[in-house]
Amino acid sequence: MTQLLNVEDYRRRARRVLPRLVFDYVDGGAEDERCLRRNRDALEALPLIPECLRDTHAMDIGIELFDRRWRAPFAVAPIGLAGLVRPRADALLASAAQAARVPFILSTASNTRIEDVRTAAPDATLWMQLYVMGERAIAERIVRRARAANFEALVLTVDVPVGGLRERDLRHGFRVPMRLTPGTVFDMARHPAWLLRLARGGMPQFANLLPDDDDAPVSAQTQAALLSRTMDRTLTWESLAWLRKLWDGPLLVKGLLGAEDARRAVRHGADGIVVSNHGGRQLDAAPASIAALPAIADAVGGRIPVLMDGGIRRGSDVVKALALGARAVLVGRPPVYGLACDGERGALSVLQLLAQETERTMTLLGAAHARELGPRHVDRPTPRSLDEQNGSAQRPPESTRGKPSIYPARAPA
Ligand SMILES: Cc1cc2nc3c(=O)[nH]c(=O)nc-3n(C[C@H](O)[C@H](O)[C@H](O)COP(=O)(O)O)c2cc1C
Numbered sequence: 001m002t003q004l005l006n007v008e009d010y011r012r013r014a015r016r017v018l019p020r021l022v023f024d025y026v027d028g029g030a031e032d033e034r035c036l037r038r039n040r041d042a043l044e045a046l047p048l049i050p051e052c053l054r055d056t057h058a059m060d061i062g063i064e065l066f067d068r069r070w071r072a073p074f075a076v077a078p079i080g081l082a083g084l085v086r087p088r089a090d091a092l093l094a095s096a097a098q099a100a101r102v103p104f105i106l107s108t109a110s111n112t113r114i115e116d117v118r119t120a121a122p123d124a125t126l127w128m129q130l131y132v133m134g135e136r137a138i139a140e141r142i143v144r145r146a147r148a149a150n151f152e153a154l155v156l157t158v159d160v161p162v163g164g165l166r167e168r169d170l171r172h173g174f175r176v177p178m179r180l181t182p183g184t185v186f187d188m189a190r191h192p193a194w195l196l197r198l199a200r201g202g203m204p205q206f207a208n209l210l211p212d213d214d215d216a217p218v219s220a221q222t223q224a225a226l227l228s229r230t231m232d233r234t235l236t237w238e239s240l241a242w243l244r245k246l247w248d249g250p251l252l253v254k255g256l257l258g259a260e261d262a263r264r265a266v267r268h269g270a271d272g273i274v275v276s277n278h279g280g281r282q283l284d285a286a287p288a289s290i291a292a293l294p295a296i297a298d299a300v301g302g303r304i305p306v307l308m309d310g311g312i313r314r315g316s317d318v319v320k321a322l323a324l325g326a327r328a329v330l331v332g333r334p335p336v337y338g339l340a341c342d343g344e345r346g347a348l349s350v351l352q353l354l355a356q357e358t359e360r361t362m363t364l365l366g367a368a369h370a371r372e373l374g375p376r377h378v379d380r381p382t383p384r385s386l387d388e389q390n391g392s393a394q395r396p397p398e399s400t401r402g403k404p405s406i407y408p409a410r411a412p413a
């Protein structure tokens with residue numbers, strides 16, 4: 001059996017153990033998947049510059065955010081329909097996050113009920129992700145239940161006014177209404193272990209929309225709206241005030257890519273921002289998150305924490321985001337690959353290996369704590385360095401000559 005040494009190893013194994021329909025749902029992006037690739041390419045193109053002979057014996061990669069200590073500077077991103085990968089996926093991911101002592105963000109589109117996730121991970125730092133579709137009363141009820149189950153922050157996802165065009169899903173007939181083709185039936189039959197688990201666990205449902213004790217059942221129409229990602233398009237920045245009345249804890253906005261939107265978020269009272277292109281699953285023409293991050297960090301100027309996700313596959317990627325102004329990152333697909341390979345243990349292994357890589361990278365850089373990381377650690381062409389090296393901002397430095405720069409130049413301070 002091949003060793004699983006890094007996230008890519010887990011991804012390859014997940015590709016083998018899952019039906020292609022399920023793997024492609026998790027792995028895929030929108031349209032030509034340019035944004036999906038851009039997230040990776042932009043991270044890979046950023047070299048890190050070490051500072052040597054610095055005392056790092058008291059290494060600590062942990063951070064503090066919203067009065068909680070995180071063992072590592074990342075959280076598990078919200079993943080809708082994770083139950084396709086394994087029954088009780090959300091509970092298993094939350095439990096893995098609890099063991100790794102990092103937060104877990106539960107999707108509105110989860111297949112495990114809010115309350116059951118809390119039971120599975122009683123000591124975890126849990127955040128609730130919110131999609132607003134159908135009647136606002138449904139969102140209100142989700143927020144109320146999250147609060148009652150001691151979820152600590154609310155994350156409003158704002159980059160899905162409509163679903164991205166997921167062509168891999170369409171080719172598999174994975175849409176509303178679902179169309180099973182001979183190909184997909186054959187695909188599932190070739191993965192009997194997965195099929196057996198699904199048969200035992202039942203078809204995943206949108207658990208948070210099922211009738212709950214005293215609540216009225218949610219209409220089939222709203223369930224279909226979530227599956228097809230048909231959201232409430234009347235939602236605006238003013239809607240944050242509506243959520244604020246329902247939720248007194250930290251309120252984050254997830255899915256911003258522009259500096260002006262980041263300023264709007266601050267103005268409208270958000271407690272945090274997640275710079276994100278939804279893992280390349282929405283606007284295919286969107287920039288890489290890591291490329292959008294510096295301008296947003298500048299615009300926010302430390303008033304609220306800026307988080308980032310998209311393409312984080314190595315500890316060095318975590319470090320790059322922190323160095324460019326993120327307080328923490330989210331990881332989406334990596335723990336899900338782990339879950340596909342080996343359930344909760346696999347998800348935990350992925351979180352642990354990312355933490356180990358983060359620690360090693362920071363040690364190699366000479367930074368003993370996240371707060372010691374800064375833009376000087378990242379070899380990013382800036383107008384000033386271009387000037388210094390070439391006497392002209394027009395000519396790229398030696399190391400990047402011939403390669404187009406994907407990083408917007410930083411505004412001079
Ligand atoms: C299978 C899948 C389902 C997702 N479901 C949600 C969701 O329900 N809500 C949400 O805000 N983001 C969702 N996302 C986006 C992730 O939260 C996150 O932004 C993205 O996966 C980060 O990129 P990465 O996978 O490269 O780490 C989903 C992503 C994937 C891959």
Ligand SMILES: CCCCC(=O)C(=O)O
Pocket residue numbers: 079080081109226227228229278281
């Ligand atoms: C099916 C619910 C939406 C999940 C989602 O946000 C995504 O697939 O990216």
